[in-house]
Amino acid sequence: MGVDEVIERAGVAKATLYRHFPSKDALTLAFLEQREERWTYGWVAAEARLRGATPEEQLLAIFDAFDEWFRQDGFEACSFINVLLEMGNGHPAGNASVRYLANVRAFVQSLADEAGLRETEAFAHSWHILMKGSIVAASEGDTEAAKRAQKMGRLLIEQYR
Amino acid sequence: MGVDEVIERAGVAKATLYRHFPSKDALTLAFLEQREERWTYGWVAAEARLRGATPEEQLLAIFDAFDEWFRQDGFEACSFINVLLEMGNGHPAGNASVRYLANVRAFVQSLADEAGLRETEAFAHSWHILMKGSIVAASEGDTEAAKRAQKMGRLLIEQYR
């Protein structure tokens, strides 16, 4: 996705883009920031809270939302993971991705806290592994990935109760 | 990693590289093939069989090997996942990565078969989610990722016994 493709899809002149963003890297950073707003908070967190009555159910509901996501035909994996693996942990955008992923995990931990689980930080790390693993599996074409992760999630909750 | 960097690190002339590989894409494919030989079979499978006495222990030993891997300072994530997420599922190299990942899963399933577990295909898909999730977590810098995945692995084995 080059700058030319960006401006064409945005229906905007090149100079206009560069008036608003000093460089392509800055645009990438801004994209990731918006992604956190829309994906992490506007979608994952919102869907979880909407679909589950209790904190535990809300945790499990993350994978109900993922299940619908994975079955969309234009499915594209998580931008944070993509950017992290492509740019690496040293690049500014890679670092930003790590921070945004940490915020996803923080949301998981807050649900775990509300659920009264033990060692919620370790729990959230493990839960996040299920989320990231299922996203990669979905990228491979495994449409059942969310259901598998949800099952493991149930086992994990039992363990930390 | 451009072609110029490749030939410089290989200590080889550009024409020599292009004598052996018709294009950079072909080189990528050959790299992935070698990676399967060295990583999947020469390392993961070999370490698992070496470190565990029973098939179940061998499954769990995958994460002991991962643990050492994640703690290496020059740690680089799984090439198959990287290429899959970077190139996408449509690109030839992306497709190849999906096949190589399927072979990793096939190895897991063969251990599950030997262990006498139920529904070994579903088990292997779930186990593979743990592997991939822990690799992404390690890319973020979570050095405990392998241990977390191993714990979940134990729960999963109980469930499929």
Next chain:
DNA sequence: CAGGCAAGACAGACTCTTCTGTCTGTTATT
């Protein structure tokens, strides 16, 4: 064993494309 020849490796210049970022000159809006 020795001389020569073919195959392939070498460095690096070159072309062509693509990409980022800048600049120009015009048009619309407020």
Next chain:
DNA sequence: AATAACAGACAGAAGAGTCTGTCTTGCCTG
């Protein structure tokens, strides 16, 4: 009248792939 948008040309860098001309290596034959 000023601000910002527009289309698009342009510069400079980087990347893939080709080509030239030299040098090494190993093998075959006399």
